[in-house]
Amino acid sequence: MRSDIEIAREARLRPIAEVAAGLGLTADELHAYGPHMAKVPLGVMERLAERPDGKLILVTAMTPTKHGEGKTTTTIGLTQALARLGQRAVAAIREPSLGPCMGLKGGAAGGGYAQVLPMEEINLHFTGDLHAVTAAHNLLAAVVDNHLHQGNEPQIHPRKVLWKRVIDMNDRALRSILIGLEGGGANGVMREDGFEITAASEIMAIWGLASDLMDLKDRMGRVLVGFDALGRPIHAAELGVQGAMAALMKNAMHPNLVQTIEGVPAFVHGGPFANIAHGCNTLAATRLALKLAEVTVTEAGFGADLGAEKFLHIKCRTGGLAPSAVVLVVTRRAFRLHGLANVAKHVENLGLFGVPVVICLNRFLDDDEAELAEVLAACRGLAVPAEIADYREAGGAGGLELAQRVLEVASPPSGGNPGDSPVGGHGGSRGGNLEGGSGGNSLGAPGGSCVVDGLGGSPVGTPGANPGGSQAQFTPLYDLDQPLEEKVEILARRLYGADGVDFSSEAQAQLKHIAKLGYGGLPICVAKTPASLSDDPKRPGRPSGFRLHVKGAKVSAGAGFVVIYTGSIMTMPGLPKRPAAQDIDIDRHGLISGLF
Numbered sequence: 001m002r003s004d005i006e007i008a009r010e011a012r013l014r015p016i017a018e019v020a021a022g023l024g025l026t027a028d029e030l031h032a033y034g035p036h037m038a039k040v041p042l043g044v045m046e047r048l049a050e051r052p053d054g055k056l057i058l059v060t061a062m063t064p065t066k067h068g069e070g071k072t073t074t075t076i077g078l079t080q081a082l083a084r085l086g087q088r089a090v091a092a093i094r095e096p097s098l099g100p101c102m103g104l105k106g107g108a109a110g111g112g113y114a115q116v117l118p119m120e121e122i123n124l125h126f127t128g129d130l131h132a133v134t135a136a137h138n139l140l141a142a143v144v145d146n147h148l149h150q151g152n153e154p155q156i157h158p159r160k161v162l163w164k165r166v167i168d169m170n171d172r173a174l175r176s177i178l179i180g181l182e183g184g185g186a187n188g189v190m191r192e193d194g195f196e197i198t199a200a201s202e203i204m205a206i207w208g209l210a211s212d213l214m215d216l217k218d219r220m221g222r223v224l225v226g227f228d229a230l231g232r233p234i235h236a237a238e239l240g241v242q243g244a245m246a247a248l249m250k251n252a253m254h255p256n257l258v259q260t261i262e263g264v265p266a267f268v269h270g271g272p273f274a275n276i277a278h279g280c281n282t283l284a285a286t287r288l289a290l291k292l293a294e295v296t297v298t299e300a301g302f303g304a305d306l307g308a309e310k311f312l313h314i315k316c317r318t319g320g321l322a323p324s325a326v327v328l329v330v331t332r333r334a335f336r337l338h339g340l341a342n343v344a345k346h347v348e349n350l351g352l353f354g355v356p357v358v359i360c361l362n363r364f365l366d367d368d369e370a371e372l373a374e375v376l377a378a379c380r381g382l383a384v385p386a387e388i389a390d391y392r393e394a395g396g397a398g399g400l401e402l403a404q405r406v407l408e409v410a411s412p413p414s415g416g417n418p419g420d421s422p423v424g425g426h427g428g429s430r431g432g433n434l435e436g437g438s439g440g441n442s443l444g445a446p447g448g449s450c451v452v453d454g455l456g457g458s459p460v461g462t463p464g465a466n467p468g469g470s471q472a473q474f475t476p477l478y479d480l481d482q483p484l485e486e487k488v489e490i491l492a493r494r495l496y497g498a499d500g501v502d503f504s505s506e507a508q509a510q511l512k513h514i515a516k517l518g519y520g521g522l523p524i525c526v527a528k529t530p531a532s533l534s535d536d537p538k539r540p541g542r543p544s545g546f547r548l549h550v551k552g553a554k555v556s557a558g559a560g561f562v563v564i565y566t567g568s569i570m571t572m573p574g575l576p577k578r579p580a581a582q583d584i585d586i587d588r589h590g591l592i593s594g595l596f
Helices: 004-010 016-021 071-084 098-102 119-123 129-150 202-209 213-221 242-248 283-292 304-319 332-352 369-380 391-410 484-496 505-516
Strands: 055-061 089-093 114-117 165-167 177-179 191-193 195-197 224-227 233-235 256-260 265-268 295-299 325-330 357-362 386-389 501-503 524-527 548-550 552-556 561-565
Touching: 004 114, 004 119, 016 256, 055 071, 055 304, 055 332, 055 391, 071 089, 071 114, 071 256, 071 295, 071 325, 071 357, 071 386, 071 391, 089 283, 114 119, 114 391, 129 165, 129 202, 129 224, 129 242, 202 213, 202 304, 213 242, 265 283, 283 295, 283 304, 304 325, 304 332, 304 484, 304 524, 325 332, 325 391, 332 357, 332 369, 332 484, 357 369, 357 391, 369 386, 386 391, 484 501, 484 505, 484 524, 484 548, 484 561, 501 505, 505 552, 505 561
Parallel strands: 055 295, 055 325, 089 265, 089 295, 165 195, 325 357, 357 386, 501 548, 524 561
Antiparallel strands: 114 256, 177 191, 224 233, 256 265, 552 561
16 A cells, blocks of 8 residues: 555646646635645635535544544545545645654645645644644743743632643653653743643644634633632733733634645645544634635544534533534444444434434455445445545546435435434434444444433434434534533443433532633533543443443633543653654655645
């Protein structure tokens, strides 16, 4: 199999001005970063304000294996396939982080003949956005410690500082540190501190949800940095630094325009974690893409229980978005681990939100054709469209049937009725005798139902589960004015399949405090393992007979959500025994090798 970088080098890139012209953008509406990358100023939105939005397609996945199931590759390949079908299509994806690039996972620019280019620049520094996030975050950290050192008002208690530092690199030695050592006080107040990776920064999440520069600055001012000796919250605005932080992010707010290997436009912008944050590209880039394209294809991190749920409850609510369809990526290896029960549960869950679902069976080179056909037949038995796609090896041509199915469910015929879906009624589900499935190749037929008593949200449009229906009627599962604990209960029971929720005494106290501070009306962001629908990574498939265990909670006041912890979440990864960095090299001509 040829490597991604080998394939990328042979591609003939179009000038970025030509790519932009295909979207109706003029040369003076671009800030070029060389011949093949550009930023599109958000001021363009003023010209496009009266233009109707195009369709929004979300790509998510079944519960993944540790290898990943190819959501980014599917997102890019599907965009290329839609373009081949005559659609003005745009991909909208996250930016890579240097930590995984130099660590274990590698880059995040797609793969094979479904990747965004120029690959080396996107994976290494790109337009400097993540460095801007790092600088803005660490400016606040420096100001906090200077505030402590100078004894300025309001006085922050040194043991109640919440704001750590960040770096865009995997470095376990920085997880827990002591600062202010030696110097007899000249080096600041001695206290415990630590680093997180830049993708885990709340500034990253704020950037991802800000509508414009002024919204970014306001959100930065709302960041909770710590408490005083009496427990009063202290925000960044009280330190007077939000303006400087926003100034550092001025250029980063403008979406990055690049192209796929087939010359199709792609916005690559933002990159928050999908556990302690919402795991999507920026709202600003998505909104711009919707104005410029007929179809925008975007993705959300991890499986549908994490990334898609946060996309729908956090990003869509914040930005007033509603997806026209969702593509659920299934792979043979994930199916072998989790079984049809897992796929059925994710289809059911997405149907609860009232959006139509199409299954993409993502082909890998080592897939057995007979087994692949068996998986496809099983998925089609769930009464939703399902097609095999091979975007990595064949580009957009490798999944034209999938693209056609997506257009069909996202563009209902005149007179289509959302109530005509195979699963009717609010809260309906499918899965039959699949609740206990924990892997293998169980190919049981769908059927049955599961309704959770009285747990639901206010509909946006007509309510109704709609996994295979012909029209999206987006319906959040909880109301924002419901108590935080009730929101957790709804997700645990309806999406994960739990029997209930057990809150630790610490979590109860933290949730009570968060509500007392006035943040009870925010959406929640559940941080749990991506390896299972439950909070136990060793329970594959569709677990049953379990309870969700909530260990703690934290408010991301600037981003605008409350993080719910179901276990320990690593926010500063370490490097593996042999880091990918050891295989990356550059020659005297500037030719980079080893990136993947």
